[in-house]
Amino acid sequence: MNELTAINGDGLAIRHSFGGAVGDWAARAQRAAVMLDARWRTLATEPEExxxxxxxxxxxxxxxxxxxxxxxxxxxxxxxxxxxxxxxxxxxxx
Incomplete structure (x- = not known):
């Protein structure tokens, strides 16, 4: 089983477990969402142009x-x- 830990807006860990072929796709989608969230947070902390x-x-x-x-x-x-x-x-x- 794949496990992915994401951090929600409150700073609390969210654990998701996915299994099988659908689980792989879901894990990749979740990982992409976490990376997108991290990028948005990085952009939000940079000075505004x-x-x-x-x-x-x-x-x-x-x-x-x-x-x-x-x-x-x-x-x-x-x-x-x-x-x-x-x-x-x-x-x-x-």
């Missing part, structure tokens, strides 16, 4: 907010006058 995308989204939102503040500042009369005077002074030197 989607976190990088979320970080890019946060950076883009912050950059957009910064650009909006710059546009608002550059539209103000004080900044326009300051920049115009700088350009005039630079052109008069040349």
């Amino acid at each position: 989607g976190a990088v995308t979320a970080e890019y989204a946060v950076v883009l939102v912050a950059a957009t907010g910064f650009a909006a503040i710059l546009v608002a500042l550059l539209k103000s009369d004080t900044i326009k006058t300051l920049l115009t005077n700088i350009v005039k002074k630079a052109l008069s030197v040349a």
